Amino acid sequence: MPTNVPPQYREAEQRFRDASSIQGKIAALQEMLQIMPKHKGTDHLKAQLRSRLSKLMGDLETSSGGKGGRTEPFSLPKEGAGRVTLIGDTNVGKSLITSSATGARTKVGAYELSTQEPVPGMYPYLDIYIQMVDTPPITNKSTQSRLYGLLRTSDIFVFVADLTNNPIPQIENYFSELSEWGFNLINHSEKTEKTDLMVTKPTIILCNKADIPGALDEYQNVEQKYSSIFPVIMVSAKDEVGLDDLGPTIFKTLDIMRIYTKSPREKLSDFKKKDPIVLPIGSTVIDAATQVHKDLSKKLKYAVLWGESGKFKGQRVGRGHGLIDGDIIEIHN
Ligand SMILES: Nc1nc2c(ncn2[C@@H]2O[C@H](COP(=O)(O)OP(=O)(O)O)[C@@H](O)[C@H]2O)c(=O)[nH]1
Ligand SMILES: [Mg+2]
Structure with missing residues (x-):
């Protein structure tokens, strides 16, 4: 055990010892791993904690599923805006x-x-x-x-x-x-x-x-x-x-917002706001472009914007421009 771990680590370690449930032990171990300083001297300890963690995860499966770990706790696919x-x-x-x-x-x-x-x-x-x-x-x-x-x-x-x-x-x-x-x-x-x-x-x-x-x-x-x-x-x-x-x-x-992307070929008067991309509040033009397509974000030059985050309709904005729910953007590359 390296002696140079922060006091929060010792506290989490104590919580690990005191925890009466498997979940409690898992939570404390995860915290210990997070707190641990990142340098070579801690590699061995980290590996030990990880293996303990995965054993506990296994125990949790067995104790609750009864099927020897055949249940998959993370299996439900995430869909939609959250x-x-x-x-x-x-x-x-x-x-x-x-x-x-x-x-x-x-x-x-x-x-x-x-x-x-x-x-x-x-x-x-x-x-x-x-x-x-x-x-x-x-x-x-x-x-x-x-x-x-x-x-x-x-x-x-x-x-x-x-x-x-x-x-x-x-x-x-x-x-x-x-x-x-x-x-x-x-x-x-x-x-x-x-x-x-x-x-x-x-x-x-x-x-x-x-x-x-x-x-x-x-x-x-x-x-x-x-x-x-x-x-x-x-x-x-x-x-x-x-x-x-x-x-x-x-x-x-x-804490999300909806951003609508319009193709430069499409007339604004014909544009209907639908199928928005959903981004965390605080996202920018580049985040929106990345969500549409990774390549698009690399080639992005500027965006044209209609919406509350703009000073006027059809404003040209850069990649770092902060967006607001309901904004329409046209990505140019
Ligand atoms: N009076 C009343 N009964 C409700 C309400 N919501 C649920 N129930 C009843 O409470 C029971 C349990 O509902 P359920 O949705 O199965 O609860 P769950 O175990 O939390 O999933 C059922 O008989 C429901 O019809 C409600 O708003 N008012
Ligand atoms: Mg129920």
Whole structure:
């Protein structure tokens, strides 16, 4: 063990020793690997930690899948403008929300554990689609490893709380379990360039079953406690009320924008805004060109721009020009 590791490393190492769950150990190991200074003297230790990590990942598979590691935790392909994963206890309405928002056929059930596998659907918002994934509860041992992988690859979390069943303890328990798994739940505005997006997750709290008497009082309690940290919204999936707020909140929390590309041959008067490319907020002309085609970005000379980020319509802008949602650009090379 090299003696010149920072104190945070020792703390993570202590967390590794103290962790009672495999997920907790994995989270601590990942942190140790990240903190470790990058130089030759640490290569051996790093290799040791990596091999421990992969063994634990294997254990997680075996303990939860029961099929000797045949399950593939990262298997669900990412689609659309971002991945939003619905999480929460069983019976809170995750499946009903997913199916009414996306039309995905996910089983809704008044009995426990009707959702045994992550189920993806596509949620239409404005002129884009966002992937919404319904999940089994975190406590469901047989799906924990798949869920863990899925959570890591999610862009944001929507925590669904049942307003008729003590929502605050639901939130507290879940959030502390997720933190034990290594996830840091934040408001999207806290994201910085250094944020590790595998473990830091912008989170929305969605309070469901607003149609049941008494729900409003509970909602007010949740709002009071959490709305300074997270967006909190109230819906009734059953009556399809409040779901309208979900789209804008998700879009904002994903921190994305839509950019339309127009060919120089096309007249602006004939141009219809559709099929935007989707980029993180703060992206520039060169990022947009790269998204369209890698080669295009290499040859890019300038872009002509219509939209809010321009000083006037049809402005010529350079590769570093910052774009705003709704901008139209014409790429010249
Ligand atoms: N009254 C009411 N019942 C709901 C609402 N959303 C879901 N449910 C019911 O709650 C039960 C569990 O729903 P489900 O979507 O399977 O929950 P999940 O376990 O979180 O996926 C089902 O019987 C649903 O019909 C709602 O907004 N209001
Ligand atoms: Mg379900």
